[in-house]
Amino acid sequence: MTAQLWCFGESGNAYKAALTMELAGYDWSPVYVDFFNGASRTPEFRALNEMGEIPVFREGDLTLTQSAVIQLHIAEKTGRFQGSDRNEVLRWIMxxxxxxxxxxxxxxxxxNFVPHDKRPQSVIDYLLGRLKPVYKTLESHLEGRDWVADNAPTIADFACCSYLYYPEPFGFDRAEWPNIDRWLEAISALPGWKHPYDLMPGNPSDRAVKEDT
Amino acid sequence: MTAQLWCFGESGNAYKAALTMELAGYDWSPVYVDFFNGASRTPEFRALNEMGEIPVFREGDLTLTQSAVIQLHIAEKTGRFQGSDRNEVLRWIMxxxxxxxxxxxxxxxxxNFVPHDKRPQSVIDYLLGRLKPVYKTLESHLEGRDWVADNAPTIADFACCSYLYYPEPFGFDRAEWPNIDRWLEAISALPGWKHPYDLMPGNPSDRAVKEDT
Structure with a gap:
């Protein structure tokens, strides 16, 4: 039975689930959610996930939401990327x-995705300031380590990396964080790895074309 | 063996772990972290938790961080508050x-805890705006339900409720959310329940006294 994942290319949260399935060789197919046109705010989507969030996973009668829950389900079902210590994997996912x-x-x-004149610069500055120590924690943690939570890749790597492959600016420059950069290279060298825009439908260039025409 | 929890009264994240232990009848004692005087930013604390976050749980050789990991550990060890569906419990914790x-x-x-002249009002307004739909999701979910993730209290309840008992203003008024109000009443009626300021050392009035003297 092919599992379905409600997702869209720009969603790093969906990417965590999609990448886990793809690298585990799971049988899945994407269901595109037109997030930027409000598709996740409809009553139909709310009926699927009362939290109104992407991703949603469905396999037969089983519906799961929250990327971490989906990642754990795939890891447990396939025996892949679980790591040797559930607590260590989960604490990096948290x-x-x-x-x-x-x-x-x-x-x-x-x-990137809010009209230029509606971008709240003070909020952006606040978030970017709070993100520096977060990158620093990850950078320090990866000193002398290949993977986040074990001596092999786990779902914690696929959670932590999820937004860091996107090309749009968000105050993160891989060159500033050599351990993170090396680790991102290692994840993207795993057999079957795909960039979020290649793994899930929808990306900013689609919208740019649509808005131009 | 008495478990230790590095915590302080104002930390809702620590409260999730402390409340779970208290209601499960776990043998634990608090270790006060003087967060407001920088105790979590010292090299000593970083050696305990490289993430620099509270709470930290220690029991013999076992050190755990991230409230969800500690909650799961207590629930699994005591068989209390696990719920009947791990995925449903975990998705509400996420x-x-x-x-x-x-x-x-x-x-x-x-x-509340930043000097008046350094409070970034635009960031506060942004966060309060984003929180309304979050309260709404919880309020809707609790319609016709007693507990968040099962027909009995689980660690998901003790996660979701954690900040909502605090008396300081943060844009949340229980009277506006009748289902949340009823559910908070039910949690606080559980045998052994304590308010965060009664369960963990440290609260704003301590600091007020100290600053006055």
Whole structure:
């Protein structure tokens, strides 16, 4: 049975689930959510996920939301990328979710996907200031290590990396963080790795074309 | 063996772990972290938790960080508050961590614990605006339900409620959210429940006294 993932290319949170499935060789297909035209704010989407968030995973009767829950489900079902210590894997997923992705995702959204005249610069500056120590924690942690939570890649790597491959500016420059840069290279060298814009439907250039025509 | 929890009264994230232990009848004692005087930014604290965050749990050789990891550990070890569906419990913990607590905690900090002339009003307004739909999601979810993730209290309840008992203003008024209000009443009626300022050392009135003298 092919699993379905409601997602869109710009969503780093969806990428965590999609990348885990892709690298684990899971049978899945994407269902495009036209987020930028309000598709996640409809009653139909709310019926699918009362939290109104992407991604949503469905496989037969099973519906899961929250990327971490989907990642754990795939890892447990396939035996891939679980790591040797559930607590260590989960604590980096938690760190990613509340400290890294939550703030990177918001900063990138405000800096790129909001009309120029509606970008709240003081909020952006605040988020970018709070993100520096987060990158620093990750950079220090990766000193002398290949992977975030084990001596092999785990779902914690696929959570923490999720927003860091995007090309739009969000105050992050790989060249400033050599350990993070090396680690991102290593993840993208894994067999089957794909960039979020190649793995999931939708990306900013689609919209640029649409808005131009 | 008595477990130790590095914590302080104002930390809703520490409260999630402390409340779970207290209600589960776990043998634990608090280790006060003087957060407001920089105790979590010292090299000693970084050696304990490289993420620089509170809470930290230690029991013999085992050190755990991230409230969700500590909550799961206690629930699994005691068989209390696990719920019948790990995925459902975890998805509400994830929702709390990245959408609710992360933003409530920041808004409350900026509105109360930063000197008046350094409070970034535009950032506060932004966070309060983003929190309304989060409260709305929780309010809707609790319609016709007693508990967040099962038909009995689980660690998901103790995560989602964590910041909502604090008396300082952070843009949340229980009277506006009747289902949340009823649910907070039910949690605080559980045997052994304590308010964060009664469960953990340190609260704003201590500091007020100290600053006055």
């Amino acid at each position: 760190f990613d979710n509340h400290k890294l992705s939550a703030q990177v995702g918001t900063a990138r959204f405000l800096m | 929702f709390d961590n990245h959408k609710l607590s992360a933003q409530v905690g920041t808004a409350r900090f900026l509105m």
